[in-house]
């Protein structure tokens with residue numbers, strides 16, 4: 001497909017420099033192409049999310065996809081760490097969100113798995129190499145929310161789980177001296193009518209005091225300090241119907257952290273909410289249901305997983321998301337059989353500080369699960385992507401090279417206003 005741009009449009013989308021002569025100069029950084037090499041690890045449905053970490057301790061990242069882990073750096077050798085099960089794509093797996101960490105501190109990375117929403121989370125103890133199935137321990141008996149998070153939320157160097165349980169929002173911690181004991185849940189909110197299938201959850205510093213707050217579709221909860229007994233104050237904001245992972249960071253670099261979220265995990269919409277000096281949030285649609293609700297005409301439904309990462313290492317934090325194909329089977333949700341696309345959205349700031357997210361298609365036959373892993377898997381500093389979902393398991397290695405200006409231009413998405 002031939003791509004055309006007016007010079008002005010190209011300057012607007014790429015930050016390229018238009019001189020008075022009408023000749024377009026590209027900065028060296030504007031001639032870098034970011035392409036993704038697709039590697040299919042499996043075409044079976046084992047899980048809705050993967051994880052990365054150095055499982056075999058050889059110094060290179062490996063990847064976890066359901067009951068298997070694959071040896072880096074080429075991911076060619078597969079190992080089984082727990083009972084392998086193939087699932088029907090019309091149904092659901094028992095493995096939604098995973099994380100690699102050495103929970104018992106024996107020097108070998110272990111695997112934490114959050115299962116079907118409302119079910120238990122288990123961690124699997126690495127038997128220090130070998131091919132035996134790993135022993136498993138209950139981390140927490142009932143983890144609600146479809147975007148439960150595993151991260152170092154408290155800043156103590158160890159991962160915690162953030163989720164809903166019994167109608168409360170909170171986080172769970174483990175005791176490294178007793179790693180096989182169930183984790184302790186710390187309530188943050190009042191009790192709500194939240195069920196196991198609640199959508200949208202995230203941790204991020206909304207008010208700029210360096211403490212991570214908690215985000216849900218109905219607003220954010222203000223962290224009073226982890227040592228404090230004070231209740232976390234709820235600030236009501238309409239962040240959509242319930243999306244995926246939610247984030248707070250300063251998108252437009254005005255000194256106030258903003259919120260980035262998918263608007264409806266099983267419908268349409270991706271947006272960033274600009275925080276005003278009054279603490280209100282103004283919605284800026286990145287992608288809506290109508291094709292014209294994205295300046296580049298990109299639209300896809302079911303954005304059920306979202307990650308932030310500086311994909312091109314330009315200092316601005318970009319987005320990775322895609323379609324969760326067949327989330328409710330072949331006839332549920334809007335456009336269930338549309339291409340299972342995976343995109344990254346490059347954040348661009350104009351000199352006036354106006355933010356735009358430029359969509360780049362990575363793949364059209366994978367999409368996302370309930371999670372998407374964005375980490376540097378080949379140790380070249382550029383983030384790569386691991387997808388584990390109903391289509392199978394895939395690694396997308398980011399390849400970066402400088403090209404001629406004409407080749408770079410041809411690879412850029414076309415503005416709708418500029419299309420033939």
Ligand SMILES: [Ca+2]
Nearest residue numbers: 102104106108
């Ligand atoms: Ca271990």
Ligand SMILES: [Ca+2]
Nearest residue numbers: 250252254256
């Ligand atoms: Ca801001």
Ligand SMILES: [Ca+2]
Nearest residue numbers: 310312314316
């Ligand atoms: Ca960037």
Ligand SMILES: [Ca+2]
Nearest residue numbers: 376378380382
């Ligand atoms: Ca990389």
